[in-house]
Amino acid sequence: MADIAGAAQSSTDEFEREPLGVQERITSDGSSPWPVEPDRYRLVGARACPWANRAIISRRLHGLEPVISLGIAGPLHDDRSWRFHLDPEDKDPVLGIEYLREAYEKAVPGYDKGVTVPAVVEIASGKVVTNDYKALEFDFATQWSAYHRPGAPDLFPEKYRDEISELSEQIFHDVNNGVYKCGFAKGQHAYERAYTALFDRLDELSDRLADQRYLVGDTITEVDVRLWVTLVRFDAAYHGHFKCNRSKLTEMPVLWAYARDLFQTPGFGDTIDFTQIKQHYYGVHKEINPTGIVPVGPDPSGWLTPHHREELGGRPFGDGTPPEPPPVGEQVPPLR
Structure with a gap:
């Protein structure tokens, strides 16, 4: 079952992480088939997952909420993958899918690798563009800089x-x-x-x-x-x-x-x-x-x-400023 661990079967007693299945990039210089473009993509994450949390934080700190929407898979899933069971009718309201696997299979018919978050999905086609979380964080910082909020920090000096x-x-x-x-x-x-x-x-x-x-x-x-x-x-x-x-x-x-x-x-x-x-x-x-x-x-x-x-000492955001509070619909419950 594909879970946030991305576990693969191992021939030893040690845990092995599955290779990423869709390692594309979204770039501003034409070096990939996926251009930086506002409102074209949806970041799919999960509050439970640390790898998705990294991308969600990066998006927040850079102020990319107005140009990249956010879908949140629920904490529970089965062998069909991450599920949007917290959304009305158990479907992502933008992508219209119940299981994230559907977006992977649109990108790669017969997809047989891990269905992981974070994943960036092209909204119009419903295809996963990338689940390469490391490249995604770097690209949020460098390729999407034209859309950073005023005062966004430099996370990769x-x-x-x-x-x-x-x-x-x-x-x-x-x-x-x-x-x-x-x-x-x-x-x-x-x-x-x-x-x-x-x-x-x-x-x-x-x-x-x-x-x-x-x-x-x-x-x-x-x-x-x-x-x-x-x-x-x-x-x-x-x-x-x-x-x-x-x-x-x-x-x-x-x-x-x-x-x-x-x-x-x-x-x-x-x-x-x-x-x-x-x-x-x-x-x-x-x-x-x-x-x-x-x-x-x-x-x-x-x-x-x-x-x-x-x-x-130290300055959290350097010469920049803190981000605004999360947009409506993206807030988490207060601690209690």
């Missing part, structure tokens, strides 16, 4: 791109994907290798962030987005469900403060729905949680407590 790329790769392998390596390991040794790599990397990141507010430079960059989407789900899902249980995020003081700082920054916490996150992880991964029982905790109110990270 030229002078830091090599450092962002290197750090992003480390975080991807050991943290973003590392929690899945723990959760979907089929053997003790594979699990322990992933577990050790995960917490070694988190300790290293904690040391890095002990005296600087952000991971690279003195402003938010895309690598902060990439780390944060895993941290924000850590206690709600990964600590228990994926057996990443050496420490809760709330027991790692530097990372907990860093994560709260970003949660309270416009464009981050206003994309998070903890209920949907838990409904997905605990409700869909039947091989890990066969009862489907969704935990009541943890209490999310701590995300709004003071973090004091501003004392380290």
Whole structure:
């Protein structure tokens, strides 16, 4: 079944992520068959999914809401893929489809790879254009710049791109994907290798962030987005469900403060729905949680407590400004 993990069958005990199935790009210079064009595309995400969350945050920070619409798949799905079960008549109101697989099959007849989010769909044809989340985030920052809001931050500063790329790769392998390596390991040794790599990397990141507010430079960059989407789900899902249980995020003081700082920054916490996150992880991964029982905790109110990270200096948006509140229809429930 294709879920947010993008799990593929492995010949070893280790989790392997499926290759992306539609790796096109949307560009402004004619280098791809898909041009940058307002109102042509719809970003399909899910509140549950960290990979989709990255694209949703990037879209928010750059202010691309007026030119790229957003569809949200619900937290539950079956072997037919992500489903729009939160929308009227269980269909995306713009694309008119019940299952995201329909858009993949329009793009690639007989499509047999993972049906993942985020996915960008051309509205007129109903075809998936790309599910390449890494390229998508970079292209939101670079190819769509003519449509950025005034005050949009530079999430890929030229002078830091090599450092962002290197750090992003480390975080991807050991943290973003590392929690899945723990959760979907089929053997003790594979699990322990992933577990050790995960917490070694988190300790290293904690040391890095002990005296600087952000991971690279003195402003938010895309690598902060990439780390944060895993941290924000850590206690709600990964600590228990994926057996990443050496420490809760709330027991790692530097990372907990860093994560709260970003949660309270416009464009981050206003994309998070903890209920949907838990409904997905605990409700869909039947091989890990066969009862489907969704935990009541943890209490999310701590995300709004003071973090004091501003004392380290730094400017979240550099010379830019925070994004406006989410558009009507894209708000998430307040913490309760």
